[in-house]
Amino acid sequence: MNDEDEIGPVQAGVASKIEALIEPAIDAMGYALVRVQYAGGQRPLLQIMAERQDGVPMSVDDCAEISRAASAILDVEDPISEAYHLEVSSPGIDRPLTRKTDFTRFAGFEVRIDADRLIEGRKRFRGRLLGIAENGIVRIRDGETDFQIPFNAIARAKLILTDDLMKASADALKN
Known part of the structure; x- marks a missing residue:
């Protein structure tokens, strides 16, 4: 990616x-x-x-x-x-997500994902990362809709800089 x-x-x-x-x-x-x-x-x-x-x-x-x-x-x-x-x-706060473990580690935060193919009629997704299943399916919630994106279909993925992400990053620095 x-x-x-x-x-x-x-x-x-x-x-x-x-x-x-x-x-x-x-x-x-x-x-x-x-x-x-x-x-x-x-x-x-x-x-x-x-x-x-x-x-x-x-x-x-x-x-x-x-x-x-x-x-x-x-x-x-x-x-x-x-x-x-x-x-x-270093990857920075609004880092790219490149490994499967990233999609577990950063579950709960806002992400932008660009797919290399159409998935449910679209290639671009933005929403709350729900995680990744054992079968490699990345789950994201955009409003009220949940999307399932195969890990191998992801061209680019990155965290979106939000107040929640900045707070979590600041909290991690304190520990």
Whole structure:
């Protein structure tokens, strides 16, 4: 899944390869990989989004540590033949939802989901996330209507910045 920008299959393939290369090291360092995106062009950009496994907010030092580790792996494996810019960041409050566990963890919050196909006559959904079933069906309530969206049909999903989300984030920082 990607966030705002559409990426082509070549870029998605590069991102998947990079994710497979760096995820074990990132995981061993105590971080969870949220998303890897690669956008080619005149100034190619490799974006790595991660979060701490212990739930503590990411710091600049965390991003620098991930950047150094990823750079070392990518220098050896060389999956991108051209020069590129590496950007490492945390997912932020209105984060993308990319893993099945995200749809459980953030149940109860407002989300926007874009599907890659028509589901009940539409591709875009916005509403309260109800969670994900064991069979991979994401449930969302839009007003009085509940929708069921297969996880594998989700092109993009992200939390919507609301007062409830900001309060929950502030409460998590206090703990």
